[in-house]
Amino acid sequence: MEDIEKIVLDKIEEMREEIIKFHQKIVQIPSENPPGKYKEVVKFTEKAFMDLGLKTEVKRNNVVGEFGNNNGPTLILNGHLDTVEAFKGWTQKPFGGDIVDGKIYGRGASDDKSSVTAEIFATKALLETSVNLNGKLILTAVVDEETGGLRGADYILESGLIKGDVCLLGDAPNNYPFGYCGGNIFLTFIIKGKKAHGLVHPDLPKPYRSEESGINSIEKMVKIMNFLVKLKEEFLEKETKYPLPEGSNVTVSSLNLAEIHGGDSMTTVPERSFLHVTITTIPEQDISSIKNRILEYVEEIKKQDPDLDITVQNPITFEPQIIDVNSDFARAVLKATKAIFNEEREFKLCSAPTDAHWFQERGIPTILIGSSREDNNIHAVDEFVHIEDLINTTKLFAISILNYLK
C-alpha cells in the first residue's frame, strides 16, 4: 500500500464515530418515494456539502457539489437520497437509525443513503489529509432513483448541471466493484377488447359470433404471455461469461411477467387488459434484437387477428455496459480494492437496474461500489447496513478517487 493511501484510510478510521453519527442522522430523516417529500433531507445534505467547502447547488431536490481543478479529468460520485416506502411490520424503528450488533437500522440505511454518507466522508478524508488531486470531483445526491431517475440522475445530466469523464455510483452490493451491467427492457402490453355480457354474448369464434359478441382482452393476452414464456426458456440456453457477485447464480437473461390486470366483473367480457413485463439481460445479449422480435411477433398476430387492438409501450430500455478493465479508471478502482481488501478483486456483473445507465448512455464509464448484502433487507422491513460495509464503501470511494485523480 502506498503511504498516501494509508494516510487516507487512517483518516477514515479516525472519523469512524463521526461517519456513524452522520449516517444515523440521515437515516432518521424520511425520504420515502412515494410520496417524494425531500425538503428536509436535501437541506441536511446541502449543509454537509457546504461544510466540506464544496461549491454546492440544489436543483429540484438534487444536491450537487464540486471542487478541484482543471489539471485532470472529472470524476462524478453518485448516490440517491430517495428510498422505497417504509412498509409495515418492522421490529426496529424504520426511521430510528438505531445501532444493534454493529448494524444501523432504518429505511435507506443500506439503499442508498449508505452511498451518500460514504461519498461525503470519502471526500472529507481526502480534503482533511490535503492530498493533491489533479482534476475535478463532483458529488451528487439525487432523488427519484426508486421511480426511474428521470427527475434525478437523468435530470442533472440532461440539464447540463453536471458533466464528467467517469462515474462512481453507489447502490450496489459490497465487497466487489461492479463493472458489468446487464441490459433492461420494460414493456407494457395493453389490449383493448369489447365489453359484453359474459354469458349472453361471450367472445366466441366464427360462426358463433354476432354483432353483440364481446372481445375478450384477457384471452387475447394469452398468446403474448406464451410467447414471452418461450422467450424466457430460450434465454436459459445462453450463459454469461462475466463473473457474478456472491450469492447470485443468475447466469442467464430473465423475463418477469410482473403485473397483469384485466376485467372488472365476473359476468362481463373484459374490455381492457394490461401486462407489465421486465426483461433483464446478460451483457452478451443484444437488446434491440429482442425488442424487435417481440414487436414483430405482435405485428404478426395483429395480421392474423383483425379484432386484436393492442398497444405496446416501452418506457425504458437500456443496453448492457462493459467496463474496459485496462482503462485508467478501472485500474484505479481495482487498485483501491487491493488497498482495502489486501487483494485485488475482480469486477462483477450487476443485474439490478440503477441510475448507472443514465451515465453510461451518455458515454460516461461507470463503476458501481456499494454496501448492500443479501441480509440487508433492502426494499423489505428491517433494512439495515453493516457499519463495516459503510466504512469500507467510504474507503473504496476515497482510494478510487485518489488513484484516478492522482
Next chain:
Amino acid sequence: MEELEKRVLSKIDEMREDIIKFHQIIVQVPSENPPSKYKELSKFIEMEMNKVGLNAKSKRNNVIGELGIDDGLRLIFNAHFDTVEVFKGWKGDPFSGIIDNNRIYGRGSSDDKSCVTAEIFAAKALLDAGIELKGKLIITAVVDEELGGYGGTNFLLERGLINGDACVVGDGPADYPIGFIHGAIFITFAINGKQAHGFMHPDLPSPNRTEYSGISAIHKMVPIMQFLLDLQEEFSKTETKYPIPPECPSKISSVNMAMIEGGTKVSTVANKCLLHCSIQTIPEHDVEEIKTRILNYVESLKKDDLDLDISVQIPISYGPHFINTESNFAKSVMNATRTVYGEEREFKMFNCTTDAHWFTEKGIETVIIGAFREDSFIHCANENVHIEDLISITKMFAIIALDYLK
C-alpha cells in the same frame, strides 16, 4: 280460448293503466345491488301485495305473498327487484320511470322489476276475476339475484319459507318460454408465488435459482389460461340441438376469462395471481365432467411442479335443466303461450344465469319467462321495457297459474 281465461285477460287489459303506473313507481325507487339498500322498495312491495290481498310478509327484504288453498299443487312465481348499478351514460334520469315511444325507462324497468309488476298484477287479475285456485300460488319478489341469490331465492328455499311443485321464474327474454337451461361453472384460480426483487432474484429454474429466487404467480397462471383456451376450442365442436332465442345466439358452450389480477410492482416477482372465469355449458355438456377435467389438469400441473401453490374455488356451479315437455306444468305453460300470443311457441334454451337453478336443484320443475329484448339494454345505460311486453308477461303469469292450479 276458455271462458275463464278470457275473463282474466280482459281484467288485465282493464288494469293496463294501473300496471303502468305501478311499474313507474317501483322503477323510481332505487334498489341497486351493490349497495343493496332495499328497505323502501321491499316495504312498498309488501304493502302493495297486501292491498291486493296476498297476505304478504317479508324476510330479509324478500317479500312473499300467497293466494289459494293449502290442498293441491303449489306454484311459485319468482322475480327479483334488486338491480345492477346504474353505471354511466344515461340520456336522462336512470330512475325516472318515464314513458317514451311505448316504453318505460329506468334501471330495473326490464331486469327484473317488470316481472315483479307482472306477477303481482297477474295475482290481482285472478282475484279480481273471482277465480278459485285449486292449489296454492306463492308470489316471491326477492333480492340479491344480481350477486348470486344467496340472500334471496336460496335463502327462502333453504329456510323452508317457500316450497313448491313448479316454478315460473320471471327473468328471461320476451316472446318464448324457456324450458332448457344451460349449466354454469364459476371458477376462480388463485396462485400464491413468492415475492422477490424481479431483477436480482427472478423466477428461474435451477441451476439459476437460490433460496432468494422468486416464484412468479403470473408465470404459473399461463398454462391454466392456455388450458381454458383449448377447452373453448373443444367446445366449438359441439352445437346444441335445443332451440335458442334470438337474444342469446350462442349455440356452443363458452369460457369467459372475466378478471385477472396479478402482481403489484413492475420490479417485483408477483406473489399472487387471481383468475376468475365463468363457463356456461349447453345442455349436452356435463358440468360435473368439465369440473373434474379442470381439477384433474390442475392436479397434474401440481405433480409436475412442486412450487405450484394453487387453489381452485368453485363458488357456483349447476347442471343444465330440461323441462319435461309432456308434464302437466309444461302443458300449462304451452297452453298459456297459445292463449297470450295466439300461437304455439316452443320452449327455447337460455344461457344466462338466473335464480332458476336454485329451484331446479331442489327438484322443482322450472320455466323462465320474461320481458327483455335486445333493445331493452339490460345491465346497460337506457334500460327500458316495452309496455306491450310488460302486459304480455302479466298475462303469461296469470294464465299459467290458472291452467296449472285449476
